[in-house]
Amino acid sequence: MGDIKKRNKINIKSENVKKVDEKSAAKVSVNKGLPLRVLSRSVVIVSLLIVVYYSSKNNVQTFAKQAELLPGKGQIIECSSEYIKDIDKYEGCAPKYCKRFVTDKVISVRETEELLKLAQKGLKYGGSFGGASILDLHSGALSKGQHFVNVYKMDEMKNIFTQDDFNIFKVVKDKIKYTIAHHFGVQPDKLYLTHPTFFSEITSKTAFTVHDEYWHPHVDKETYKSFHYTTLLYLGDYNIDFRGGRFVFIDEKFNSTIEPRKGRLSMFTSGGENFHYVEKVTSGVRYAITISFTCDKKFAINDPSPDNYYN
Ligand SMILES: O=C(O)CCC(=O)C(=O)O
Numbered sequence: 463m464g465d466i467k468k469r470n471k472i473n474i475k476s477e478n479v480k481k482v483d484e485k486s487a488a489k490v491s492v493n494k495g496l497p498l499r500v501l502s503r504s505v506v507i508v509s510l511l512i513v514v515y516y517s518s519k520n521n522v523q524t525f526a527k528q529a530e531l532l533p534g535k536g537q538i539i540e541c542s543s544e545y546i547k548d549i550d551k552y553e554g555c556a557p558k559y560c561k562r563f564v565t566d567k568v569i570s571v572r573e574t575e576e577l578l579k580l581a582q583k584g585l586k587y588g589g590s591f592g593g594a595s596i597l598d599l600h601s602g603a604l605s606k607g608q609h610f611v612n613v614y615k616m617d618e619m620k621n622i623f624t625q626d627d628f629n630i631f632k633v634v635k636d637k638i639k640y641t642i643a644h645h646f647g648v649q650p651d652k653l654y655l656t657h658p659t660f661f662s663e664i665t666s667k668t669a670f671t672v673h674d675e676y677w678h679p680h681v682d683k684e685t686y687k688s689f690h691y692t693t694l695l696y697l698g699d700y701n702i703d704f705r706g707g708r709f710v711f712i713d714e715k716f717n718s719t720i721e722p723r724k725g726r727l728s729m730f731t732s733g734g735e736n737f738h739y740v741e742k743v744t745s746g747v748r749y750a751i752t753i754s755f756t757c758d759k760k761f762a763i764n765d766p767s768p769d770n771y772y773n
């Protein structure tokens with residue numbers, strides 16, 4: 463009996479020794495791990511501070527990346543007072559909120575490719591000396607050299623645009639009109655296509671005339687008086703078909719960029735709340751189409767059609 467007690471005591475003792483050993487081992491490992499953990503945390507914190515420092519210094523945020531397929535991304539912003547004053551006159555056409563909205567799900571790749579073919583077919587006959595050319599299917603204006611020619615009056619361009627070309631323009635325009643109505647909370651029958659509506663082709667060539675200087679910050683409502691809603695449909699991919707050429711909203715705290723993507727539709731209210739510019743294209747060719755809407759019936763234009771050839 464006495465023996466068993468002794469043995470138990472010894473066992474208990476050795477248990478205690480084991481526990482003390484484990485504790486001190488744990489302490490050692492804590493002491494060893496602490497600097498490592500502190501070090502790794504410090505590295506993370508310092509890296510975060512560097513990222514925050516540089517992004518606040520550059521003041522740029524990417525609103526829409528080329529690589530992502532956006533079902534829809536919007537940002538509500540405060541309307542400029544001039545925009546509200548003007549648009550409040552048009553019942554059913556004033557937006558619930560001023561905003562920007564980007565979606566890659568409204569216009570299909572097929573529709574985009576057809577529009578790109580149409581644009582290239584026309585622009586082949588023109589081309590500005592500088593980096594920016596336009597083709598306006600409504601007025602017929604096509605950049606050529608340092609001027610514009612009328613595609614509907616040039617013999618060599620007679621009937622190059624087919625009924626199918628005009629149809630695809632109309633299909634896309636109508637889709638965009640209903641998308642604006644839906645996202646801005648307005649009546650589609652109160653939105654009218656307005657002038658100018660044009661394809662743009664931008665290269666890295668040095669500007670020759672003021673028409674080539676597409677990169678200046680501006681408010682669309684000031685540049686194009688009749689605009690209430692601006693939409694841009696991109697026909698090519700940023701960093702694939704061209705470099706540079708991101709669309710930039712200039713805001714108080716930071717700027718937001720939209721990276722063009724084939725079939726990407728960007729829509730925004732055309733007032734001072736959406737001050738913006740396009741970065742210079744540094745290589746490749748950037749294609750887009752501007753399709754804009756007014757609430758003012760007197761600035762409404764008809765859909766482009768083959769009748770243009772006979773007027
Ligand atoms: O092509 C773009 O992304 C925008 C062009 C633009 O700002 C304009 O035509 O007013």
Ligand SMILES: [Fe+2]
Nearest residue numbers: 680681682738
């Ligand atoms: Fe603009």
